[in-house]
Amino acid sequence: MQETILIAYKNIQQVREPKYFKTWITRILINECNKLRKTQTKIVMMDRYLEPATSEQREVFVDLQTAIDGLEPDLRTVITLYYYEDLSVKEIGAILDIAAGTVKSRLNRARAKLNSLLEGHQFEGRVLHE
Missing domain, CATH: 1.10.12 (Lyase 2-enoyl-coa Hydratase; Chain  A, domain 2)
Known part of the structure; x- marks a missing residue:
């Protein structure tokens, strides 16, 4: 920063x-x-560790972050910009110099890969693909 x-x-x-x-x-x-x-x-982003979290919340965060880190760089970038930076598809396209359709397809591919990587894990009471 x-x-x-x-x-x-x-x-x-x-x-x-x-x-x-x-x-x-x-x-x-x-x-x-x-x-x-x-x-x-x-x-290491210290502000994420300032709030006390339950062991279950920490486990979910670690699992999700590990799954995101396991994505290819182009998929990881669009997921991070979309969900963590709260940017629109259009803004991400402008930043990465790619078409909005490409951003959408990368988001869909990334979500599908994350879904398969996190299969069976519980998030806020919901189970992803048992």
Whole structure:
């Protein structure tokens, strides 16, 4: 995050339209994350661990995060942007420079793979494919 903010601050003049600022800075963040991933550096998000959670909640989170981490990079990226960053299909397409239809198909493929990876696990009282 710090690198993203620094890069954005130094290059703010490159943003031609203020309405594209979120897309521009998100793209910088993705590029920085990809650089970190290439160096195999692990980053632990501490804010997720500040709230006390039950052991069942921790287990579900670990299972889900492990399943997401097991996806191919293109599928993992669209799932993360859609569900964690709350971006629309159109915004994700703009950030990744792909068509909205491609984003939708990647989301569907990612959901199907996650569903098969998490088969039989319980989430909030619901069982996925027993």
